[in-house]
Amino acid sequence: MTKRLVVNIFIGSSSSSSSSSEQNVAKIALQAIKQASAIKDKDYKQLTISTIYQNLKCCKSILNEYALRMNHASPTYTTIQQDKFHPVYVSSLVFDGKTYRGEVAGSKKEAEQLVARIAIESLLGFDSGILLQIINSKSKAHNGRNTINGHSGNMINTQRPVLVGPSKQPVNV
Numbered sequence: 544m545t546k547r548l549v550v551n552i553f554i555g556s557s558s559s560s561s562s563s564s565e566q567n568v569a570k571i572a573l574q575a576i577k578q579a580s581a582i583k584d585k586d587y588k589q590l591t592i593s594t595i596y597q598n599l600k601c602c603k604s605i606l607n608e609y610a611l612r613m614n615h616a617s618p619t620y621t622t623i624q625q626d627k628f629h630p631v632y633v634s635s636l637v638f639d640g641k642t643y644r645g646e647v648a649g650s651k652k653e654a655e656q657l658v659a660r661i662a663i664e665s666l667l668g669f670d671s672g673i674l675l676q677i678i679n680s681k682s683k684a685h686n687g688r689n690t691i692n693g694h695s696g697n698m699i700n701t702q703r704p705v706l707v708g709p710s711k712q713p714v715n716v
Contacts, residue, residue, distance in 0.1 A: 601681045602659035606638065608677050609666070615639050618662065622651045634658040641665075 603618075610617050618638040625631045625647070632654040634645040643665065645658030666674055 598682060599653070599656045599660060601678075602656045602663060605674075605677050605681050606659045606662055608681075609663075609674050610638065612673055612677070613639075618659070620655050620658070622654050624651075636662060638662055 606618055609615075615638070618636045620634055620636045622632055622634040625633055630649055632648050632651050634648075634651070634654040634657065636643050636645075636655075636658050641662075643658055643662040645654055645661055648654035648657055663674065663678070
């Protein structure tokens with residue numbers, strides 16, 4: 544097994560007393576720690592954004608919880624069907640005095656989730672950390688629901704008959 548040792552050497556300006564030299568080195572060390580922390584925060588936000596892209600179904604819930612925690616009114620959604628002959632929907636929402644316009648979707652529910660995601664992305668730029676906490680807690684809850692004993696929730700139990708078709712006759716899968 545290989546062990547790795549990382550050594551950071553901080554060289555400050557020379558000083559006549561050891562206490563001021565220690566303070567100079569401590570300032571440099573603190574700046575290095577802050578820079579490393581800023582990089583980690585950027586990576587954390589990027590991971591959070593990818594989480595909301597994977598879990599679109601959670602976006603409205605995330606935004607509602609954020610509104611509740613921040614003492615804002617709940618978002619107000621407006622959804623229109625753009626074409627009478629095709630199920631094409633677009634939603635907009637008003638949250639904290641700002642209006643967000645969503646993308647085209649195949650259902651009203653999806654259109655509302657998409658516009659909620661757009662609002663979340665916008666809010667992440669100004670978030671104090673509360674929105675990130677909510678997203679990560681929803682992500683953990685969502686991942687926990689879809690995994691049972693290490694298997695995806697999309698598995699079919701082949702020991703029971705499955706009812707399909709208009710006749711509702713049992714069919715073994």
